[in-house]
Amino acid sequence: MSSRRVIVIGGGLAGIAAALDSVAGGAEVTLLEARGRLGGAAYSFQRGGLEVDNGQHVFLRCCTAYRELIGRLEAQALVTMQPRLSVAVLAPGGRRGYLSRTGLPAPLHLAASLARYPYISWRERLSLAWAMQRLRAVDINDPEADGVPFGRWLAAQRQSRNAVAAVWELITRPTLNLGVDDASLAQAAQVFQVGLLSDAAAGDIGWALAPLSEIHDRAAARALQRAGVQVQLRSGAQTISVEPAGGFLVRGRAFGERHADAVVVALSPARAAQIVPAAAGLRDGFAAALGSSAILNLHVIYDRKVLEQPFAATIGTPLQWIFDRTASSGLREGQYLAVSLSAADGERHDSVAALRARYLPELAGVLPAARGAQVREFFVTREHTATFRAAPGQRAWRPGPRTRLDGLLLAGAWTDTGWPATMEGAVRSGQAAARVALAGLSGARRGAEHASVPA
Ligand SMILES: Cc1cc2nc3c(=O)[nH]c(=O)nc-3n(C[C@H](O)[C@H](O)[C@H](O)COP(=O)(O)OP(=O)(O)OC[C@H]3O[C@@H](n4cnc5c(N)ncnc54)[C@H](O)[C@@H]3O)c2cc1C
DSSP states (O other): OOSOEEEEEOOSHHHHHHHHHHHHTTOEEEEEOSSSSSOTTSOEEEETTEEEESSOOEEETTOHHHHHHHHHTTOGGGEEEOSSOEEEEEETTTEEEEEEOOSSOTTGGGHHHHHHOTTSOHHHHHHHHHHHHHHHTSOTTOHHHHTSBHHHHHHHTTOOHHHIIIIIHHHHHHHHSSOTTTSBHHHHHHHHIIIIISOTTTTOEEEESSOHHIIIIIIHHHHHHHHTOEEESSOOOOEEEEOTTSSEEEEETTTEEEEESEEEEOOOHHHHHHHSOGGGOOOTTHHHHHOOEEEEEEEEEESSOOOOSSEEEESSSTTOEEEEOHHHHTOOSSEEEEEEEOSOGGGTTOOHHHHHHHHHHHHHHHOGGGTTOOEEEEEEEEEEEEEOOOOTTGGGGOOOSBOSSTTEEEOSTTSSSSSOSSHHHHHHHHHHHHHHHHHHHHHHHHHHHHHHSOO
């Protein structure tokens, strides 16, 4: 029996990263995935001849682990990134402004754009600059900062409701999947510090040119196979038990029993809570305490081009962010927009008809060209538990990769990576779990070698 056998449970980005790093470290790796595809929460599916993402995904230049994973999947040609941050911000009546950066070092890189940003007054600009300076100084590892609602902190920095809506909410909501009033100050500070306020290029935005499953399923499967990982789809793990002689036994209906010297559990909090043995010492109720926040995507196919930019943010409307998915979905005529609604718990059960009636006029409000256009299709994708809630106090509920059982590791965007629930957080968590697993395995082997040396 190999003494370096690793089972990774869960084929999302965390599991893929954990499997690739474990096999690169010399382990014999099996990846078990319950569904018939890899990619977890970031996937696409076929619908009427188009390939549709379950929800728009973007990443930033500072997402170094995710970008490195894209390289390992040999999928660089399937993503793109702006040379410099530039976001059109649309408002009803056809108004538009831009949030963009210059080549100056951070935080001066945003100064010119904020000076011209049409949605805030001069007084609000000065106050915003001051609050950004204060936010740079927040200790993101301080539990006290984690306990404070970001909205309350912004109010204490005298940020007007208008400035909150025009700048702070615009960035917080899609990155934390929570509004400013519900989000943790420490988690929001992490996003602004890492993404906007430390390195000028960090906030440049990247996105997929292909359907998500082309990257996170098909390219990932090829990369895992090249690396020598044994991938088993439709193979949900049901239990993990500790073996008396060492290691773990993973059981599942599709594969029976599998022995492993180390197991990486790369599942959602709710699934991890079901499968991780009590002896691992996870805090009672951690999955419920982390909670979840929904994301809806409204998919609107127009008979003509109505949005000029590849994507745009909006203010003064409930639309949030809009993305052009025409080319990536395979649509040949007209334009396909995905409207991404984060922190959408309040609307997640609304009917398609209600969402259509509410949002099409909003689109026509910010996109003058949409007024005369015909809507060919309107459908909705709903991710009811898209991410955990990065709410005040969240950090204490996010475990690191280690558990009380040596060799049983945790991964997933919800673990304690310091990042919000993102693709970057997922990849980092998988890498961290693999590091600990490999260190434990080589420690165990060294121990066994010493034990076999006669005294
Ligand atoms: C609509 C939407 C939009 C998003 N937008 C962005 C964005 O713009 N940018 C960004 O960075 N992030 C975004 N995210 C978040 C990002 O997708 C996730 O944080 C990340 O993909 C989570 O990866 P993971 O590997 O931790 O977990 P998951 O992707 O949840 O993977 C867990 C895997 O485990 C499998 N599984 C479950 N039970 C079992 C079992 N018993 N045995 C074996 N396998 C099992 C599941 O099928 C799944 O494949 C978005 C998420 C959603 C839903």
